Structure formats: structure tokens, C-alpha cells
Amino acid sequence: MSGPSVVVADRPAPAIPRPYTFPAFARERLSNGLTCLLVDLPGRPLVSASLVMRRGAVDEAAGVGGATVLAARALSEGTERFGAVELVEAAERLGASLHADAGWDATTAGVEVPAARLGPALELLAELVRRPTFPAAEVERLRDERLNDILQARADPRRRAEEAFVETIYEPGVPYRRPAGGLPETVAGLDRDALAASYGAGIDPSLLTLVVGGDLAGMDVVGLAEPLFGDWAASPSAEASTEPRVAGAVSERFVRIIHRPGAVQTEIRIGHVGLPRRIDDFHAVVVMTTLLGGLFNSRLNSKLREEKGYTYGASASFDMRRGAGPFAARAAVNTEATAPAIVDTLAELTKVVEEPVADAELVAARDFLVGVFPLRFETPGPVVGSIAGLVVQGLPDDELQRYRPAVEAVGVDQVLAAARAHIHPERAAIVLVGDADVIAAPVEAAGVGPVVVDRSDVEGAVRTVEA
């Protein structure tokens, strides 16, 4: 019924690429110094607007871990003009989705709305960010939700692995050692005053940026923004953001197993402290990581999934924040394959450090990164998000225009240098969430490092109280 003759053997060659550049944005300032970045995207009627504060979980004092994320979530719980439900209903009537969240590096509040209703949507956004009231009862509820979510995270092997991994690789006192949303030790004590203080510390409008993208034809966005944001004064408690102290805790490779009895898979995290975003060899690192653990045919995925069938997917990445987030190779493998998967992963990390990559691999990674670039920015949301990212990381306005030429310029030598400088399999932590009773012995026998088994999830941190 079928055979090669029913199809065309010759692979087609590409046509001439249509020119593409990342859209330029206009830079304006309101009368209080608040920056507006406007990117006109003709034909995109759904506008995305994002207010960016370069203040995130990394800027928190040690005792209030989780306050930034919780404060961002609490903004919509009540403002001077609206209760929480009234606010969401007002947004829904506009067909707008209003949201606020925070991560390690920044707090952002934004709205997506059809262009015709941008004015009223920005009004709601202004209300949200300028006049939150942090109602005590709602803050308490959100705090409890976060505490419950931590319980859920610890029961989910994927999330448990992430929490255990950062706890292992960072020294105590480094903010990145715990999740951005905080752990019970600090979250339990958060109240509305703590959130208001945390949020207030970030309010200096001369340091804030409003990014708006979409079909802005005929719209005076600055004219809309000035009455809403232009008289916003700095909070008396505004603080400059800080750069975090980041120190790694692991000097020699070892294995930590979080015991999960009967687990049919092991969640594997292998890595160490990584890199901040602003490094000189950023593009070389991106190319290197793509071929190591980003492409479908990356070294890790090819080996662990397509050759060995150990996993549904293997990857590796640097989480480049204002400070040095983690570097990790990740995979979930069937329990019996745990030790061999670790050995194979370490072999790939070692190989990329010791040997120059093949030209074909380099070209595959570069071609992907360059070719896929326009596909990332089809709609306003990702365009606005990426511009916000430049603001948060303190990158030049033309960073995205320079991306593709910079990637094209990465050669085999730069990839090797980047691997040598930044990947350290000899001092990686190997963190596993799986059935220690099955995997500890084979992992020990594999000789990848001393093995420590942590049974506290099962046995509980609570001791029986003697009556």
C-alpha cells in the first residue's frame, strides 16, 4: 500500500527568510519620572500592559521570606475603591484580565484588554498598584493558602525535588535556598503590616516602568497614563534593590536521597549554583546549554530518552536571575534506571567540559535559537514580557535586536570556554526524590559520590511526645 515511491525523496530547500527584527519601543517619562515603554504592534487588538517594579523576593529581609510574593497576590484583595470581588467584576466587565505576581527579581502587575478599553483597564491597574489596602482577613487567608500549598508541594515529587535541590546547593542565608514564596518558618508570621511594608519598600515611581504593547494606533498612551500614574509619589520607605550574596554549599559531589517509599520514578536534579543574567559570555552559555539540554536532540535528551528510554524528557538549564540562580540537569526516570541515568548525565556534563562540541551540533543549536526567535514574539504578551525582562535585568534597549547576531557569532571555542568556566560536575549535588530502599544501593555502587538518605518526609519532623 505504501512505499517510498508514494512520496518525494528530495528534501526541499528553504526559501528566502522574511526580514524580522524585534520591534522597537518608544521611551517616554511621566512627570514623576515613571518610565513608559511603548511598542506599537499593528494588527494586534489585544493590548498587554505591565507595570514592572524591580523589587522581588531576593530583596526581602531574612525574617519575612515570602512577603513579596504574598503582597503581590494581596494587591487584588482590596483597594481603597474596590473590594476584591468588586475589582475582579469590574475587570471582567471590560473583558480584561488583571493580575499581579512577584518572583525572585521583580514584582509585576498587568492587564490584557482589547485596545478600545485600554483607558478604563489602566484605571483599574492604577487603582490596584497605588491604593491596595491589604485587608487583614484576606491576607490571613492568602497566607494560609501559601502554607497549604507548601504541604502540597512537598507531596509532589517534582516540586519536592526542586525544594530539596536549592536547599542543598546554597549556603544558609542565601535567599535562593528556599522557594520565592517562602517557607513556613517565615510565612506563618506574615501579616498585613508586613506585606504593606514589603510592598511599600518598592514604591519609587522614578524606578518603575510601564510597558504597553499592541495595536496602539491613534492612542495617546502617555496621555492616558499621566493622570493615572503621573502624580504617584515615592513611598517614604522606598529602598533601592540590592544584589544578593550568593554562596554555594557543596564543594564535593555527593548524593542526597529524599525517601519516597514505593515511588515508581525518581526525580533527579544534578547541579550547582549557576550564573546571573549579566555575564560577558551570555550567548555562549545559551548555545552551550541548548545543545547540552535544551533541544529535543540535546545530548541529555538524546541519551536518556531517545536512546535509553529512561525518561519522558531530560533537560538542563541555567536560571539566570539578578543573582546566580541554580544550574541543573533534570529528569524523571523509572526507579530501576536511577543509577545508570545519573551516570549517563554526569558523563554528558563531563564531556561538554572536556571536549569541543562537533560543528554540526553547534550549528543545530545556533540555527534553532536564531530561527525560532520571531516565533517567540508573535503576540503582544511575550513582546511586553521580554521588554519587562530587559528592565528588570538592567539590559540595554537593543539587547533583543542584538540577540541573533550575538548567537551567530558563538563558535566551538566559546562553547568550550563557557562549559569549562560554568559547569562543574565534580562538585555537583545529586538530589533524588525516590524510593531509597531500592535506589540507594545501586547509586552507591555506581560510585558517583557519598550517599545520604533523608527519611524525614516519611518519618516526620514530629517526635512522639512522651506522656
Place this chain on the structure above:
Amino acid sequence: MPVPRVTFTDDRLANGLRVIVAEDHLAPVVAVNIWYDVGSKHEVQGKTGFAHLFEHVMFQGSAHVAKGEHFALIQGAGGTANGTTWLDRTNYFEMMPSHQLELALWIEADRMGTLLEALSQETLDNQRAVVKNEKRWSYDNRPYGTWNEKLQAHLFPPTHPYHHPTIGSMEDLDAASLDDVRRFFQTYYAPNNAVLAVVGDCDDGQVRAWADRYFGAIPANPDIPPLGDLSLPPTLGAEVREVVHDRVPLPRVYVGYRAPVFGDPDLDALEIATQILAGGKGSRLHRRLVRDERIAQDVALFAYGFVGGASIAAGWATVRPGVPVERVEAAFHEELERIGQERVSDDELARAKALIETEELGALQRVDERADRLAMLATLFDDPDLINRMLARYLAVTADGVRDVSAAVLRPDNRVVLTYLPEEGEESATEGEEAASESEAAA
């Protein structure tokens, strides 16, 4: 706010391949999406998981594509690719920079025409292992991971092909043979069983010329067996309940209902009901259970549309520590009953519709979403123009319609209730907290 009309052309090759093309030159990108009219509903007992395993095998090469080369070619061209399998479908899609469209069409044709040339026991074994790990990662190694499988099993009788989950069982996956794969391919992977949609920066005439060049010689299969009658009574007939002990810190109540089939306007009204009930912070379940009474950590309710007899409406409420599960379940059911008794307010209805409109605007601005919808609507309804009429259908839903469909669907004798509880002997969250404060006091 009007949603832009999708203009497309729709025609078939001589071998039955339906080709739908919509030009959009705004961005230098193009989406290719090919739906085969085959899903897990075509599987029989003993051969579950097959359509999805087969989807994996489709990426393993064909006459002119080596194993591993599929992604090398697509990603090397700056594209992305994937596929999905579900009860009613298997689809394969790429998004490419527009100057690489021809490659995507060539590669889809090569595997449609010649997959068997490259198929080997080795690649089958390899992808079987991958799929088994997908099952473990997605379901078996997750808290509450069995919920969907159980809902499907209770909502559909064992003789109905929606009874089993698309991922299949480990035993059936192990039993899949090369012969099974060959026969499945020869039966279902034929041009007259497929719809090819191309949306984006392309030229209609050029796309059709390429479609003819690359797919035109692939023979049709005139003997595709029809699926039997999958019709079902609209309701279960009696409530079904199951308690599941699992490694979970918080109890959770799942509900499932048989719902009107995809394509029935009553399902549109039910989707509006689920939006009003659980679509965000202003919704009834969220306001009552999460915000006001503080008995639930989170709530959800949504509908999946299927064409084979019934759709599924499903949802859950996660119980907060220290709260009796029965209280959460009762409150959940009360809200679902209430929406079937009293008409929703004009404001609630208007808000739900405004949100749906914005969602449609957002979804349709992406070429990959447009391509998938065109292919889906052609495959399931022989009506790709529905892409331009779906929003109007939602906007036409009335408050009476919402009440009536809710009364018909969200009722005790049509529901499955799964209660997930922490494993026996495992400390619940509340007990842990109490014991901790005791030990602190004693220290």
C-alpha cells in the same frame, strides 16, 4: 469588540486529503496542523494506549528521515513541533518561520506515506519505554494522579471506548507488537482520514501546489472501519462514589458528570455555567468555598467536549486542614444545584461572555491555535467555518439556557464523586500541627 473573521480556503486532493489554508502575513510565521481522525476511542480492551504510543512512533523516522532526524530538521529550521492524542483525536503540528513551510509539509507527507519503512522493533521498544515513563510522570508518581482515569472509568461503561484513559495501561503497552503498529498505521494513517491546515505567512496557491506534490501520490484507504454507535443515555442513572487513599496532605473531592456532546449548543451553555461557577475569583464556588467560608484551598469546574456519546464536566475542591470533607462536598453540590434552579444574574452572564470574548480574541490571534481549530472542526464536524461562529454561539446563550442545562447535567444521579484522603496512618495536616505545638511546649 468584534473578533476578526478567519478567511480560509477548503478543498481536497484526489486521494481525499482535506487541505485548509488561511493566509495571515502579519508575522513571518506559519503553522501546520494535521489531524488524523483517530484517537483512543478507536482502541479496544487489551490494546489501550495504542493511539498515543503510535503518535510517539510517528516521530521516529520514515523512508527519508532517520530516527532523531525529525526534530533535527524542524528545530534546525527554527521551528517547533509536537503532537497530541486524546479520546477523539491525534494531531501533529509544527510552527515554522514562514520560509521553511515547505520542509514541514514534506516531512508530514513522508511519514504519512512511508512510516513503515523506518519502523523497527528497536524504535518501538524505545518509545514504549518513553511512554511508560510519561505515564509514571504524568499520573502514577503524582498525588491525586489517578483522578482522571477513575472519572472516565465510572462515567463510561466498560464496553464504551471512553472508559479507559488515553495513556493506556502498562500491560497493554507491553503487549503492543510491531504487527499491531503496522495494522494501525495502514488502517488509520491515510490521506482520506486526515485534515491538513496551514495558517500564517503563506500563499494559498503555493500551499496547494506543495500539498499535491508531496501528499498527492499517497493512496487512500477505502476500508477505514467505522466506529460503532457510541451513543449513551445522557445521565449515569445513579450516583457513583469512590474513596481513594493516597499520599496526599489535603483531602480533595473530585466530581464528574456526563455532559452534552461537543457540538451541541447545550454544551456551550454548560461552559458558561462552569465559568460562572468556578472561573476565577468572582465565581460562585471560589467566593463561597475559598474566600467566604474558607473551607477549600482551591476549586475548579470545567467541561471537556467529546463527540462520542457524551462530554465530561469535571471539577474538584481541595479541603483545607481541619475542615470536614463532607462540609466541602455539601457546599460544592449546593452551588451546582442552585445554578440549576435560579437564573443567573444579567451581570454574571455578561461578565462570563466578556471574558470568553477576550479569550477568543487572544486564542485566535495565534496562527497555531487557528490551524488547530480549523483542522479540529473539519474533522469532528465537517464544518471548519465554525471557527467564525463559535463566539456568536457563546454570546447567544441565555440565562434560561444556563439554568436548564445545569439542572439536566449537574445532578446527583449523573455524578461521580471521588474522595481522596490521606493514607491510613499518615498524619494529616491538622494532626501534625497539633503535635508540633505539643512537642514545643514540652521542650
